[in-house]
Amino acid sequence: MKSFTKSECLNDLRRRILSTDLSPGHDLDESGLSEYYSMSRTPLREVLQRLQGEGYVVMSENRGAKVASMDINVLRTFFQTAPMVYANIARLACENRTPAELDDLKHAQMNFTKAVKSSDAAEAALANHKFHAIVGSMAANTYLMASLARLQIDHTRMSQTFYRPSAPDEAMLVLKAIEQHDAMIAAIEAGEGALVIDLTLQHWDLSRDRMERYVRPDPLPVDIISFKDQRDAI
Template sequence: QTAPLIYANIARLACENRSLPQLKALKISQQQFKKATLNNDPAQAAMHNHQFHHIIGDMSQNCYLIPSLQRMLIDHTRLSQTFYRPASPAESALVRQACEQHDQMIAAIENRHAEVAVDLTLQHWALSQDRMERFVRPDPLPVELASPKETANAI
């Protein structure tokens, strides 16, 4: 529930406070992320995605939001491995879209377009949110209901 708020505010502040060395590091991280997604390596994709968002967090230079982001990234990185392990062509398309969104986020941060960065960040969160929530809260096991008469002699 709080993740979109934190990610969006981090993105806004990153546009305002980013440095050129941080932009360079973000672009390198994105290259590594792209390579991992193209190689269908979910563990590496998750780790490079973590690094990508961690760098954006550092760009924000906000001593209150960064610790919250770091705590979220731990769970997000673990859970995102399900996202980076697509089981269908539609899910593969979502991974490609996430990669494209990273490129767009870099451009928005580089050009200091805060509103664009915030919008992209929220779209990026929504892209994987459903898949990760299904992992955290899977469908319950089916329960067979039997009548009292059917279970009267059960041990």
Template sequence: MNASPKEICREALRERILLQELTPGAELDEGRIAAEYGLSRTPLREVFQVLAGEGYLRLEVNRGARVASLELGTLRAFLQSAPLILATTARLAAEVRGGEELEGLKAAQLRFQAALDSGDDGAAGLADHGFHAQVGEMAANPYMLPALNRLLIDQTRLSRGLYSPGTKKERKLVKKAVQQHEALIAAIESGAPDQAADLALQHWELSRGHLEGALRPDPLPMVPVAPGEGAA
């Protein structure tokens, strides 16, 4: 079944936000996007409403739609909440051990590995997003799933560059992430909730190191001042 223009637009905007092609806080040009996806204003606004409900956009009265920001308060809440949400979701997924959904998780891991092998950082980030979203689906908890999905939006946006490692240390971290995914699948499949929660926390710690590095870059080098310069 072919996707409708609304569905195509909705999925494309999700990906563009996750990849930061539409940057945090950016105002969306309603007319341009409507023309780009062949939509009139009414169905486009319906797309915006769905994405705002999911946490991708913020709708402003008389000002249209903006990409959800990554301001300080949001980042603090993200860093505080991530371990709890990720560990709880993994624990619940291991307790449920869904059959068909487990196969979906394994397929998501294959997509993640394929994206890494291709060297496409963006595709790998989206595949990692899909992997963790699938864990959330397996948890089958109507309260945790919205929280996880909202968390994953910011985690994916902040993870840009993680899957294009330039140093040996960074390549080891990516390899470790793959291994943690595989171990989490095994823990869920064997019905080991405590192990699944612990693996989710280990995986978060790996991601957190990258995120904190991105949020706290090295200072710019000092520019030498020639003798006599800067004096009043």
């Protein structure tokens, strides 16, 4: 069994929460996790405390840690806040990007594309998460970064739960997202603030529409009777 270092444990838990392998609201048992990561409870508790600080988990006195939930209020707030923060982050990224960060961003986009091509949904979601996190760090604004990080946690988890690989247009939407990323990279590199805001909002609309269509699908046919007759006729 592999032995984990503390930061590996931290990353692995982040990863498992983002991929909804650990689903929202899931109870996190300290002894269980400390055994899983083969470390004692003391450092594991510190990891949980940090995850709480980052918004991944919530802890309550004498009742342990839970994966942060995603109830209806969270969703409402999310859709209300995300475009504003994303747009502002994008504008700032345009102003403050460094060459090294741009390289990172291109690399992240490569990984995202690769994951999409190999139809690995979870990996694609995580790569996408990383991409936008890099844009966030480009903005060099600790205050907005705190909002962004929390938005991203919920965004990535939603993308996972709202993903329908069977849907016919889903593949096309993801390809469009790749194109948008490329356009955003170019705009950031060129320092075109107004353009990158537009692109970011378009990117947001794409993602939002996809999630909305999952939550509010086309209604079932009202005319059940004729539907039944149709089947009987076969």
